[in-house]
Amino acid sequence: MAEQSETLSDLPLAFSIPARHARGRIVRLDGVLNEILSAHKYPPLIEKTLAEALVLAALLGSAIKDDEGQLTIQAQTEEGAIDLLVCDYKDGALRGYVKHDPEKLAVLPANATLFGLFGKGYLAITFDRKVPEEKGSGRYQGIVPLEGDSLCSAAEHYFVQSEQIPTLIRVAIDHVDGPDGPRTVAGGIMLQHLADGEEGRERLHVRLDHPEWEHVSILAGSIKPQELTDSALPLEEIVWRLFHEEDQVRISTASRISKGCRCDPVHIRDVIARFAADERTEMAEDDGNITVNCEFCSRQFPISLASFDN
Template sequence: MSDTIQRFTFANLPIRGEIISLDHSFKTIANQHQYASAQRQLLGQSLAATALMADIIKIEGKVALQLQSTSAVKLLLTECTHQGYIRGLARLDDTKTSDVLNFQEWTQGGQMAITIEPNQGKRYQGVVPLENAELASCLEDYFIRSEQLPTYIQLFASDDKVFGLFLQALPGNSQDTTTAEEKAEAFDHVKTLAQTLTAEEALELNHQDLLYRLFHQDDVTTYPEKPIEFQCGCSRERNEKALATINPEELVEMVQDSGGQIELVCDFCSNKEVFTEQDIMTFLSNVSPSDSIN
């Protein structure tokens, strides 16, 4: 299975869709941490959902999905850029998880934040409570509230594969003669077909076979697949920028107290950058006053 996302539309129905499959990228991300099987599945669902949103929203920038709760999920964060680069991490209380994913129990008392961060323009964040039994239904509620458009999402994950399907009614325009009742019937029709999909089919079939299996009675147009891959984005330069936010005197004291070097480890990919005391002194000599907090 390749790591791709693909858009599709219906010739005679006012509905758009996206379909995604993750294999190598998901395993790369999940294998960087010692997640149990059910935890991997939750992370995989979140990765697929975030990539779907990034492709649907169509901005040049980044979309992030964050879950936090007072229960098992202390933090789950997944991100996807418009180029299709994904990364993610999960911090869970192992004493409150089990061998079977129980989303509602794991996220009890929690909230979901969706952050849209364009390269140019204003950052936007929407926050909603986690009140449903599955991540997919929480996301459906978010889109219905934010865009007022009927939305249906399916997410399936095993230990090493992930699948996602997104269906949404198209917004109307001045030339649209379709009645509200006709639009509702069309969406119910497509949703009913999508609900027949099994986890086994979702994780094993390729996109073309799966779309034919679901919607062969409708006229579906598919568009070129877009690759999805893991890319963290962490770098020594970014770590230097983080260090620049620390008071220089405190930074020098930190490196001395740490035995002559500071180690910064990326939470996403576990990449480690080491800054020696000499590195810090050289770094500080090149930092302008405006780069640090005094």
């Protein structure tokens, strides 16, 4: 185990256990999570669901090595209280939002199931990586039904079905009182069996019951929810508690996570300028502004119609 540092919140920690052909990530979201949630003022059940999705996005997105890569998680249905949930992660920047039906939400219990929230829906996980043009598209998307007890369960199913990688994901969410008032803390851990074994050995990813995977998944599954959400507990300490009996555990940190809405008034104006003058006139409201809403940061951007050259 590497020497401990104080990795507490908003900084993902990667780890690997070479002898067990396992790799993982662990993250705790605190300041950045509350910055994202405070922009929306969602009901508690929606906040909890979005917090879980943001942790998933941080766990998956922080594994993208190049600076131009993006991870997007989208859960969608036409039947449930939640119509659409979107989160994405790009170069350390995390953002997300939820569209929901207040009337359907009002009749759900506080501990509503995944099916109660979404009904019959699907989970789409998209990886966009920057690759040379001659190598084709760097986009890969997997879609699975929204099944199981949580978004984590659906994500585990995604990796088993779409990528054939045995995966364990655990997420915990807590509400705590701090000097600045109540806040939400969410943490998660993801453990995976490496896709390939050593040369000459069977391909490990086709065996969910491989003894090495069973061993490390049991250890990772023993994590307590309060460990993930304790903002005073270093992530290195959690990894040590889980895997201290292993011969070697390698750890490293990824990019620090920040709230990342990429809306930009200049860019928005440039996009609107591509429309014909008569189309822009139809977009404008009575005050002479074209108002663009950003769902991610809950902000409105009024662009004056008079600022365009006809």
